[in-house]
Amino acid sequence: MSAQRVLITGGGSGLGRAIALRYARAGWRVGLADISLERAEQVAGEVRALGAEAQAFTVDVASDASMQALHGAVLAHWGGVDHLYNNAGVSSAGSLLQTSLDDWRWMLEINLMSVVRGCHTFLPGMLEQGRGHVVNTASFAGLAGAGGLSSYSVAKAAVVTLSETLRAELALADSAVRVSVVCPSFFRTNLLENFRGPQRSRETAQKLMEKAAETADDIAARVVDAVMAGQFLIIPTAPERLRWRLKRFLPEFYFRKLVAALRAAGRA
Numbered sequence: 318m319s320a321q322r323v324l325i326t327g328g329g330s331g332l333g334r335a336i337a338l339r340y341a342r343a344g345w346r347v348g349l350a351d352i353s354l355e356r357a358e359q360v361a362g363e364v365r366a367l368g369a370e371a372q373a374f375t376v377d378v379a380s381d382a383s384m385q386a387l388h389g390a391v392l393a394h395w396g397g398v399d400h401l402y403n404n405a406g407v408s409s410a411g412s413l414l415q416t417s418l419d420d421w422r423w424m425l426e427i428n429l430m431s432v433v434r435g436c437h438t439f440l441p442g443m444l445e446q447g448r449g450h451v452v453n454t455a456s457f458a459g460l461a462g463a464g465g466l467s468s469y470s471v472a473k474a475a476v477v478t479l480s481e482t483l484r485a486e487l488a489l490a491d492s493a494v495r496v497s498v499v500c501p502s503f504f505r506t507n508l509l510e511n512f513r514g515p516q517r518s519r520e521t522a523q524k525l526m527e528k529a530a531e532t533a534d535d536i537a538a539r540v541v542d543a544v545m546a547g548q549f550l551i552i553p554t555a556p557e558r559l560r561w562r563l564k565r566f567l568p569e570f571y572f573r574k575l576v577a578a579l580r581a582a583g584r585a
Contacts (some may be wrong), residue, residue, distance in 0.1 A: 324348040324391060324398045326378055326435060327405030329356025332454065332501070334363075335537035336402060341369035343541075346395065350374040350387055351405070378405045378431035388438045397442045400544070403435035404454040413467040421468050428472035432479060440494070449494045452544055453480045457502040457557045460564070462572075464579055473500075477550075484549060497544050499551045501536050 323340045327333040329351030337347050341364040349364070349371065351357040357373035364371035372394050377383040391398060406428045409420060416424075432453050443449025458466050459473030480498035487494050531554060539553035552558045564571040 320346070321399040322346045322348065322395045322397065323400040323402065324350060324439070325402040325404055326350045326376060326431070327454075328402075329353050329360055332533050332536060332540075333402065333404045334360045335533040336404070336541060337364055337371075338367065338534075339537050339541040340400075341367040341371070344369060345400075346370040346372075348372050348374060348391060348395070348398070350376040352377055376405075378434060379426045381434060384431075384434040384438050391439075392442075397446055398439055399443075399448065400450045400452065401435060401439045401443075402452045402454065403432040404452075405431055406454060409469045410466055411468070412465060416468045424468040424472050425475075428469070429475045429479075432476050436479075436483060443494045444490075444492060447493055450497065450544060451480075451483070451494070452497045452499060452540075454499045454501075455480070457500045457552065457554075457560075460500055460552075460557075460561055461575070462564070463575060480549075495547060497549055497551055499540050499553070500557070501540075501552075502554050502557045 323337075323345050325333045325337055325348065328337050328347075328349035333349070333351070337349055337360055340347050347361075347364045347369055349357040349360045351360075351373075352375065354373060354375040357375065361371035361373040374387055374390055376387040407424070409416070409424055411420075436451060436453075440449075440451065443451070453476050455476040456469070456473040458470045459475075459477045461470070463470065477498050477500065480496050484496040487496065536553050540551055543551040543553070552561055560571070563574070
């Protein structure tokens with residue numbers, strides 16, 4: 318296990334950092350890819366302090382060329398990866414009509430197409446080596462169907478569907494490569510750093526994050542344990558797992574409760 322390699326985009330902060338430290342404690346070689354090389358280097362230092370090997374990389378996940386450059390750098394250092402976390406992302410809020418077309422494109426380019434790029438770039442090497450695990454970070458917003466998070470929810474729902482279709486394709490190919498998709502809800506992190514949308518929505522999201530019982534470390538522990546167990550759909554918090562079951566089995570009841578909750582939040 319100590320020779321295995323994990324690469325995490327958005328590894329310089331938040332959930333990516335917390336996941337990196339979990340892998341470091343398990344003795345993996347950890348690659349931190351982030352748009353800020355300084356942040357990636359800082360987390361790499363934390364990983365090394367735990368006795369694990371670390372390498373920092375700079376990447377802009379919205380750029381084809383940058384992802385290809387990352388791939389080349391990873392191959393030069395390690396020859397490939399065993400676990401890939403397509404984790405980098407940004408946040409937004411606003412209804413469909415409140416969100417400009419430019420902001421729609423920005424959201425889809427980073428939160429959806431970055432996952433496509435990661436899979437396109439690193440999956441062939443996993444298939445060639447006959448093993449690997451792709452972990453795509455979506456969000457419970459991609460399952461919930463709540464109003465007011467239009468572009469964000471759409472991008473994250475697409476990541477869920479991308480993961481489902483990739484899982485089926487790998488099964489049809491009898492591949493040993495596995496896929497997981499992570500759907501966290503609000504937890505304490507810095508996701509709002511590049512937020513776009515109404516100020517009131519940002520303030521509401523900030524309050525929900527501050528009230529959350531879970532930290533990034535808590536979520537990372539559940540995610541990594543679930544990945545190691547081979548779980549596909551990872552919803553790391555119990556209330557959201559219940560909501561997902563309600564939506565699946567009682568969709569109209571779920572919808573009425575959702576609208577009532579959104580109305581109450583809007584009046585708060």
